[in-house]
Ligand code: GUN
């Protein structure tokens with residue numbers, strides 16, 4: 001296959017801007033990305049790359065911004081159909097909207113239809129990788145991975161394990177949850193670009209026996225991810241305490257069953273005790289920050305900067321359908337707003353880092369995607385920083401890239417996503 005050369009403004013990270021400062025975000029105004037065999041081969045000055053590779057197929061993106069594809073660190077693809085459901089907090093929202101919809105995924109046709117919609121919406125928003133919860137039904141996992149494979153995407157997912165406090169028809173048990181998860185893991189993990197995640201929904205919907213089985217499965221397959229929810233809402237934490245009265249805090253439950261460690265991704269992690277933050281760091285467990293969900297369901301304000309500075313791997317996540325948008329731009333805007341409500345202004349470079357390298361690192365795929373370094377898989381997004389009249393007039397006053405980008409973060413949506421590349425191939 002011929003090389004492809006993308007010209008445009010490039011954004012890449014040489015470090016973590018939260019820890020290493022804004023110098024870790026490198027912008028090249030007339031840059032270029034050379035792609036060979038689906039991988040980033042070179043990044044640099046556009047004109048120099050053009051001279052050095054005259055045979056390369058040229059994609060000139062002008063002043064548009066070329067950056068790594070967005071990585072959604074926590075999402076529920078089966079909740080696509082119930083996004084924006086009104087008027088409930090977490091536990092009522094699960095019982096009223098979520099569980100009835102998830103029940104429908106025992107039908108493989110429904111699962112395939114919703115997976116196709118999910119990928120359409122995510123890709124339109126520049127999301128090239130994600131970690132999704134499926135439902136308890138193996139067919140929901142097959143549909144998710146089959147659709148990812150057909151699109152050539154690097155995706156992580158797993159069967160939800162849930163054996164109590166859920167309706168009839170939406171519960172497995174400790175043994176069947178283990179057996180079905182193992183079979184799915186053996187079918188899908190490491191196939192093409194796919195990765196399996198052991199997926200106990202959260203402590204309140206699993207018996208200790210099931211959490212133990214999930215921990216055993218993960219211990220037997222430690223290169224898989226492990227995803228669950230942690231300390232999202234105060235009522236949920238009170239419920240967890242009733243169910244696990246002998247554990248000192250929420251994370252301790254997961255630790256007791258071997259469900260903390262590198263590759264663990266805890267959704268939300270808002271109302272944490274100091275011990276839990278220290279334990280996240282000590283175990284190397286990551287956090288998926290879900291700001292549109294946290295405001296939509298009324299959960300609270302996650303201390304993203306505090307977690308990153310403490311040494312927790314943190315990524316950014318839509319959490320659809322508790323989250324209210326498929327747009328990672330809107331998700332970054334919500335992260336900014338959550339920060340403002342905490343008295344902290346996240347910089348556009350920090351927001352972009354969370355949505356790309358931060359999420360990828362949190363999911364342990366940061367060596368493959370999330371950056372533009374040579375050798376990375378060429379999953380890229382091209383952003384139009386003048387996608388609407390309101391954005392255009394505001395960006396027109398910008399004096400540097402960050403001022404030009406911030407209106408797109410705050411006001412942009414899928415109209416700002418001009419192009420998406422998967423393994424160097426531009427999506428039609
Ligand atoms: N906690 C347990 N399950 C869920 C879910 O589906 N969405 C959210 N936001 N929180 C959860």
Ligand code: ZN
Nearest residue numbers: 074076267319
């Ligand atoms: Zn979730």
